[in-house]
Amino acid sequence: MINLSEKVILITGGSSGIGAATVQTLAKAEANVVLHYYHKQEAAETIADKIGKDKCYLLRGDLAEKNAAVKLWQEAIAWKNHIDILVNNAGIFVSAGVEDEIDIWTNAWQQTLQVNLIAVADLSREAIRHFQTRNGGTIINVASRAAFRGDDPQHIHYAASKGGVISLTRTIARGFAKDNILAYAVAPGFVRTERVESYLEEVGEEFAKGDIPLGKLATPEDVANVVAFLASGLAPHTTGTTIDINGASYVH
Secondary structure: OOOOOOOEEEEOOOOOHHHHHHHHHHHHOOOEEEEEEOOOHHHHHHHHHHHOOOOEEEEEOOOOOOOHHHHHHHHHHHHHOOOOEEEEOOOOOOOOOOOOOHHHHHHHHHHHHHHHHHHHHHHHHHHHHHHOOOOOEEEEEEOOOHHHHOOOHHHHHHHHHHHHHHHHHHHHHHHHHHHOEEEEEEEEOOEOOHHHHHHHHHHOHHHHHOOOOOOOOEOHHHHHHHHHHHHHOOOHHHOOOEEEEOOOOOOO
16 A cells, blocks of 8 residues: 655646546545645535545646746645645646637647646746755656647647656656656546546547547546556656556557
8 A cells, every 4th residue: 555644745736537536546645635726616625625624735726827836836835844746737628720710729829838838847846946955856747648649630739738748757857866856757548537528528439449459448546546656656766757548549
């Protein structure tokens, strides 16, 4: 059983989907969790009540705003005066294709890169600086299968943002291992979340399962369990690694 007692973990986008499952999995492993959310306050409060307010601290923030990530980090630190592990999970998935007007295209790129990559980089920067004063720490970034195989033409920007997350993670791992800072990425394919359920209503579930050799979508708990393992520190020499969670729909 993984034991994360005494660890303080900040997870972004923790009110639903992969984030909510991860918060609860980490809490079951006795971690103290800072749950960041934006829209879904009621869902976040329900999770915190279930875990216990002494073990789960709620913070609201819009990562689409410039420097919001820095403010979030500072507020998170104030809870226990330190953070041991950062899980960058928050992300957006908006549609825009080459046939759209330039304003739609540009806004989609700017918003997606801000939330999915720049905020991740900003939080990682704050984490690195903090971890350097504490003899190390761990960063776990949620990327996507799309980082490696691309996405559909309506989500070029999403794939590009997640590709950036992979490069960011690898660079942190190589550059700061000397400070005992570990960095990992997880790359899910289709995961049965609210957002994906909505997408499946448009394209059909058989479309999503069609290229998954395992024959079914992953669950949020699949991803949460991998994050918990990486957070455990049981395999530090895997730093820089990306773990695929896609039912063998893309292997590399």
